[in-house]
Amino acid sequence: MRQRGDRPEVKPFKGPAGGWGSVRSLAEILPRERVTPQVVAELARQNKPDGFMCVSCAWSKPADALPFEFCEEGGKATAWELTTQRTTPAFFQAHTLTELRGWSDYQLEEHGRLTHPLRYDPATDRYVAIDWASAFDEIAAELKALEPKSVVFYASGRASLEASYMYALMARMYGNQNLPDSSNMCHESTSVGLKAAIGQPVGTTRLHDFELCDAILFFGQNVGSNAPRMLHPLRDARKRGCEIITFNPLRERGLERFTDPQNPVEMATLAETRISTQYHQVKAGGDLAVMNGMAKLLLEWDDAAQAEGAPRVLDVEFIDAHTSGFDDFAAAVRAADWAEIEREAGLPRADIEAAARVYAKAQAVLGIYGMGLTQHVKGVENVRMLINLLLMRGNVGKPGAGPTPVRGHSNVQGQRTVGITEKTELAPVDKLRELYHFEPPSEKGLDTVEACRGVIDGSVRGFVALGGNFLRAVPETGPMEAAWPKLRLSVQIATKLNRNHLFAGEVTYLLPCLGRIEKDVQASGPQAVSMEDSTSCIHGSKGRIDPASPHLLSEPAIVGAIAKRLLPENPNVPWEAWVGNYALVRDAIERTYPDKFKDFNAKLFQPGGFWKGNKATERIWETPTGKAEFLTPENLSATGFADADGRFRLVTLRSNDQFNTTIYGYHDRFRGVRGTRDVLFINPSDMKKQGLREGQKVALVGDAGDGVERRKDGYIVTPYSIPEGCIGAYYPECNVLIPLEHHAKESHVPAAKSVPVRIEA
Incomplete structure (x- = not known):
């Protein structure tokens, strides 16, 4: 296992999430932490009804547990805690x-x-x-x-x-x-946004909703590294034909394909399940524009359906009975310009339309998201805009549908x-x-x-x-x-x-x-x-x-x-x-x-745990109006700053070998990085514009315009599939580049998914 000090390597990883790579990664950490045989046996109790809850992520624990109800990251967390060192x-x-x-x-x-x-x-x-x-x-x-x-x-x-x-x-x-x-630091935008929109500060869905949905909208969450056990219900949903549409700046392997380490046939045959049926690499902070574009299309299609006497695209009965603020919201969406939507999203209209067509036909839709929505200056608006989209077709308060924020640490909610x-x-x-x-x-x-x-x-x-x-x-x-x-x-x-x-x-x-x-x-x-x-x-x-x-x-x-x-x-x-x-x-x-x-x-x-309840699932809205609230967005960018020549949107990333600030090692398997965390992921076109070469050492410099010098040296330039104008680097090392006042407006969540920086060669 290469750790810091060994010669760094960056080369593409071609395998799936899960699979033998996951098994090898867990097999490596157990002897390194010198865990006892008793600890290895204890993994069988992890996330079981009569066992112990994982100390890393907060993903749901099923009543009918798998033989090994832990993922690679959860196994690492257990070994890390029960080390004999x-x-x-x-x-x-x-x-x-x-x-x-x-x-x-x-x-x-x-x-x-x-x-x-x-x-x-x-x-x-x-x-x-x-x-x-x-x-x-x-x-x-x-x-x-x-x-x-x-x-x-x-x-x-x-x-x-x-x-x-x-x-x-x-x-x-x-x-x-x-x-x-x-x-x-992560999901307060959820607590503020959902509370204002539906009267509850948490998501409305449970594990069984994955068995009932026919489409999933996935925004800004790296399931393969941050909540790998969610890959099992996602895989099962795909097997029965559920459409999964992903919006994320980087192509994350867990949202592309998955081999179930607990399935002997898949492991023996190296079979894979394709997770996302559509994968759209939205610009960091561009999700507002994407969702606005989808809403604009739904309104256009609903207008056409009315004119033709066809079934409505919008759930107008739900909107009339259960929501407030729809007319103002619809007027703002209609007025949005497609050229601006495409520019802010970093996607062509055709891609947004492809996603919207699936959503328009689906009967029950989950809106899954992580810090890719919440950690922006307009993080609360991001959450509210996703709720807007769900409300348009009545996808809150019915089986198989609703907002599904993926919380981070195991009991943070x-x-x-x-x-x-x-x-x-x-x-x-x-x-x-x-x-x-x-x-x-x-x-x-x-x-x-x-x-x-x-x-x-x-x-x-x-x-x-x-x-x-x-x-x-x-x-x-x-x-x-x-x-x-x-x-x-x-x-x-x-x-x-x-x-x-x-x-x-x-x-x-x-x-x-x-x-x-x-x-x-x-x-x-x-x-x-x-x-x-x-x-x-x-x-x-x-x-x-x-x-x-x-x-x-x-x-x-x-x-x-x-x-x-x-x-x-x-x-x-x-x-x-x-x-x-x-x-x-x-x-x-x-x-x-x-x-x-x-x-x-x-x-x-x-x-399976006992549910604490949620009034929004009963369509009881504990808001000032007694209804679910549409929010009219202020603009189409969530970044809070303007683009400029040489200014990049820095996206902070977690490695496959870490959980939050805990670093388990120096092998980000999914991104092909070994022996270092000082990596700058950048689009090849941006490399050419900046006159950079692969492997070159550069510095990142804060560009918030507040007169404060923020700098991090020693980044290795690495070409990667990421939208132009966006770059990626590992958290928490790049926190030095984030101004304290660069945070979500209403929730004060640090806006770590779109930080203004420049590159110095």
């Missing part, structure tokens, strides 16, 4: 934080699991071991000394429902709801469900007041962008992180790293070392926690936790692997211990009892959200 206090005696900043993201995490609670010693620039009681006492004392509203409580997407509920309650009882999470939110209107403040006899904060808290502003300007003084790699995941890398040491307090709860941990505040703690797959034994015995998947189904999870160290505590135990020391005693909040028995936390969640979590403990391990 360790990062002990002795490691930090040998390495200063300044030295470790020279290590790569891969090297830091690959070194192994953290084993002891640690406190930063500024005199030696090293972490040193500390006992848990002292750490908790000192953290609580620091928090008490700070103005509550100057402290941020961040949560990554993998913390359980139980830990998340306790964490959110602690923050609010402390005196703020500065509760940003990884939703703010669930965290928002149980209170990890900076928005008062999404928090059950009245219920919290009733249950726990305190006055919850009423003002909006800080989201991710606002928290970053506060770190940079000094108004944020304390930062507590329940998992994650915040400093690496956010934009404006340089100023954020420079400002972090000015924090008074930094507390990081984690399983492995990452780059955020190498930037210490004045007082800093690194608290190692149990992983989800490990045994969690508390006062009442072995514990289970729960999480919510992308389709709003809740699943139980129980680990049974021995912990990486006897010194680890669970996330609920860490949160509960800090809360007990930090907050005034409140007989209505039994922190110690909750830590001793997580079933009591689930009872509290049920009392707080009785409509979503009825009989929570009884249904915890229900096969």
Whole structure:
């Protein structure tokens, strides 16, 4: 396996997603992480009704599981967490934080699991071991000394429902709801857009809808690398004749063809299933134009049908009964100019028409999308425009149809469900007041962008992180790293070392926690936790692997211990009892959200999970008008900036060998890249215009026009199938090029899928 330092290779990969390539990739990481035979056997329990939930993506878990209900990426995540390699206090005696900043993201995490609670010693620039009681006492004392509203409580997407509920309650009882999470960085555009359009902040579909749809519109999501288990329902849909129309700037192998690694016949014969029946390489930020063009065609065809006395193309009964704002929307769409639509989409009218014809004939359509829609300046408009398209033919609130956002981390949607939110209107403040006899904060808290502003300007003084790699995941890398040491307090709860941990505040703690797959034994015995998947189904999870160290505590135990020391005693909040028995936390969640979590403990391990419900599936629209809302788009580009000579739209990408900021290795199999991540993917025509040659080293320079210098050197020019005017590079390394203020308007999601940059040879 080539890792960084080996000679880089870039050559085309000709195989399918899945297949033997997937098997070989998983077979490589298991011995590299020195996992035990018990861990290998444990893979059979992954994503099973009586097993543990994957720690990587949030894709749905079926009731009738496959023999191996995990994908290549999920298997890597399990091996990564259950590695036998360790990062002990002795490691930090040998390495200063300044030295470790020279290590790569891969090297830091690959070194192994953290084993002891640690406190930063500024005199030696090293972490040193500390006992848990002292750490908790000192953290609580620091928090008490700070103005509550100057402290941020961040949560990554993998913390359980139980830990998340306790964490959110602690923050609010402390005196703020500065509760940003990884939703703010990826799918907050979904939460804002869907809530405004259909009254619910999440998708409306479930796994069984894949069996009922006859067409799928797929926007901006790389299923092969980011949610490979979704390839199984996509494959089955294609086998029965479902049309899948994909819009994506790059040709991603998982959306082209797939060999099922669990099908012996396919593996033996190297058979492949073609996934997309149409694949359109839209320009980054051009999805608004594509959807506008499709809507324009539907209106034209509906006009013609009326004139001829033929069946209508639009579902006018649904539109009249269930929607508001259609006339204004239709007028704007009719007025759109085809030349502008084609220019912004980067597609000819014929391609858009081919997609629209399939949509016009289909009876039940799923609208699947990822961050290719949400991470733009007009990210919320992107989501709203997809809803517009679905509403035109009644594709919300019926079987086999509806918006299907693909969430990233394994419980990122669930965290928002149980209170990890900076928005008062999404928090059950009245219920919290009733249950726990305190006055919850009423003002909006800080989201991710606002928290970053506060770190940079000094108004944020304390930062507590329940998992994650915040400093690496956010934009404006340089100023954020420079400002972090000015924090008074930094507390990081984690399983492995990452780059955020190498930037210490004045007082800093690194608290190692149990992983989800490990045994969690508390006062009442072995514990289970729960999480919510992308389709709003809740699943139980129980680990049974021995912990990486006897010194680890669970996330609920860490949160509960800090809360007990930090907050005034409140007989209505039994922190110690909750830590001793997580079933009591689930009872509290049920009392707080009785409509979503009825009989929570009884249904915890229900096969396929239990659904929390969604009023929009019943065509009950919890919007101000009581109807689903059409939105009239402002323009046809989602980028938020104008094109100019030499200015490119940078699309940030994940490798086949990573999950979020976690880098498993240096082999992006689907794009044919080995031994490096410093790759610039560019259209050959743009190479010629820029006078570049393959293999040449170049720099990317920010071109936001705000007077701030942003630069990343050492990119290897690589010709690739990507629209002209667009380039691709790997996240999170290129976050240094993203301005903090380059974000979605309403949701503040960083606009990482269309960043203005220039190339310097």
